[in-house]
Amino acid sequence: MIRETDETLGDRAFVVLDANVPKRFAASLCDSLKSAGLEPTTAQIDPSERIKILSTVEDLLVQLTRARHDRTDPVIALGGGVVGDIAGFVAASYRRGVPVVQCPTTLLAMADASVGGKTGVNIQIPGDEGPVLRKNMVGAFHQPVLVAADVQTLVGLEPRILRCGLAECIKHALIAPATDPDLLDWTERLLAGDWTDDPASLIELVARNVAVKAGFVAGDVRETPASDGGGRALLNLGHTFAHAIEPIQRLSPDGDPAHAPLQHGEAVSLGLIAAVHCARHLDLCDDSLPSRVAHVLSAGGLPTTIPELPPADDLIRAMGDDKKVLAGRLRFVLPVRSGGALIVSDPPIAAIRAGIDALRGD
Numbered sequence: 614m615i616r617e618t619d620e621t622l623g624d625r626a627f628v629v630l631d632a633n634v635p636k637r638f639a640a641s642l643c644d645s646l647k648s649a650g651l652e653p654t655t656a657q658i659d660p661s662e663r664i665k666i667l668s669t670v671e672d673l674l675v676q677l678t679r680a681r682h683d684r685t686d687p688v689i690a691l692g693g694g695v696v697g698d699i700a701g702f703v704a705a706s707y708r709r710g711v712p713v714v715q716c717p718t719t720l721l722a723m724a725d726a727s728v729g730g731k732t733g734v735n736i737q738i739p740g741d742e743g744p745v746l747r748k749n750m751v752g753a754f755h756q757p758v759l760v761a762a763d764v765q766t767l768v769g770l771e772p773r774i775l776r777c778g779l780a781e782c783i784k785h786a787l788i789a790p791a792t793d794p795d796l797l798d799w800t801e802r803l804l805a806g807d808w809t810d811d812p813a814s815l816i817e818l819v820a821r822n823v824a825v826k827a828g829f830v831a832g833d834v835r836e837t838p839a840s841d842g843g844g845r846a847l848l849n850l851g852h853t854f855a856h857a858i859e860p861i862q863r864l865s866p867d868g869d870p871a872h873a874p875l876q877h878g879e880a881v882s883l884g885l886i887a888a889v890h891c892a893r894h895l896d897l898c899d900d901s902l903p904s905r906v907a908h909v910l911s912a913g914g915l916p917t918t919i920p921e922l923p924p925a926d927d928l929i930r931a932m933g934d935d936k937k938v939l940a941g942r943l944r945f946v947l948p949v950r951s952g953g954a955l956i957v958s959d960p961p962i963a964a965i966r967a968g969i970d971a972l973r974g975d
């Protein structure tokens with residue numbers, strides 16, 4: 614299949630493996646590369662947001678250079694969204710760009726991260742209490758030549774990690790009424806049953822979410838500021854809040870320090886709650902939306918409140934560092950009554966606070 618996507622591919626491949634993906638999936642990927650005439654060299658990453666940084670990219674670039682890969686050799690990512698984002702950025706940078714293939718192995722990576730060509734890493738800024746992470750501040754748009762997802766790879770995934778993908782799926786359902794009007798109802802029905810052991814449901818979940826994301830990306834491949842009305846920026850629903858919360862290493866979804874830090878999908882779940890409450894404060898959406906969104910996220914086992922959240926002013930300050938800030942203005946994607954979402958620049962602070970305070974759950 615890989616040869617059909619690009620006839621100019623060389624005869625070697627650089628495979629970036631997620632250390633936690635069962636070995637049999639890596640072995641089967643390498644076997645199928647060999648039968649397609651691509652000799653693999655491999656590198657392994659034990660993924661976390663802390664290693665999703667430039668030094669990891671540099672390390673992989675050194676390995677590619679040492680192994681003398683040329684411009685026609687693809688980089689292949691096998692793993693979750695962290696590995697996909699890093700490997701994609703490595704592919705975008707090595708010799709000014711080589712082909713990348715994404716083989717996502719988490720629900721989040723299948724339904725969202727592997728599609729659309731955003732790659733990149735976090736920046737670490739020295740702070741008084743240790744380095745502070747700024748999410749996805751460096752990167753490139755680099756479209757994969759192929760995305761190959763197999764829901765069988767989800768079988769051994771920790772339930773907590775599997776559920777994280779639902780946050781992005783529920784986000785898609787909230788912004789998709791024009792392209793898939795039934796997606797939110799369908800997702801609610803799915804989560805009411807035993808969805809994790811049903812391959813057919815998982816395939817439909819991934820396929821419908823990929824279609825929604827691809828629809829937004831196709832109309833606005835590089836997220837141009839001019840497309841604020843409805844381009845791919847709407848895929849950031851909940852993310853301005855989420856990116857302020859996610860780097861706070863001591864936060865855990867249930868208050869148990871052993872479960873800290875938050876996973877990306879958990880931060881997105883909380884970000885969606887904050888966004889709907891912010892929208893409600895501005896009377897952009899109906900009264901019923903916040904409880905409906907909380908209900909579907911809870912049905913997916915995702916957090917809707919978070920213990921020990923810092924004061925709202927601290928989080929609003931952190932939002933000022935978000936990469937979605939434009940000309941010094943905070944921008945939020947908020948759901949609207951007519952369906953879908955829109956971008957609101959610099960909403961009143963009281964509305965942002967209403968979003969954050971909804972997460973305290975008191």
Ligand SMILES: NC(=O)c1ccc[n+]([C@@H]2O[C@H](COP(=O)([O-])OP(=O)(O)OC[C@H]3O[C@@H](n4cnc5c(N)ncnc54)[C@H](O)[C@@H]3O)[C@@H](O)[C@H]2O)c1
Binds near residue numbers: 665729732
């Ligand atoms: N590029 C994009 O458009 C985009 C979109 C959404 C999210 N993201 C990024 O994706 C990242 C989150 O991705 P994620 O939720 O996949 O987290 P992740 O990559 O950290 O993976 C979660 C955990 O699951 C493990 N894992 C992966 N596949 C496995 C498997 N099949 N079996 C067992 N363990 C497995 C990983 O090693 C890791 O420990 C974030 O960094 C986020 O910023 C990117």
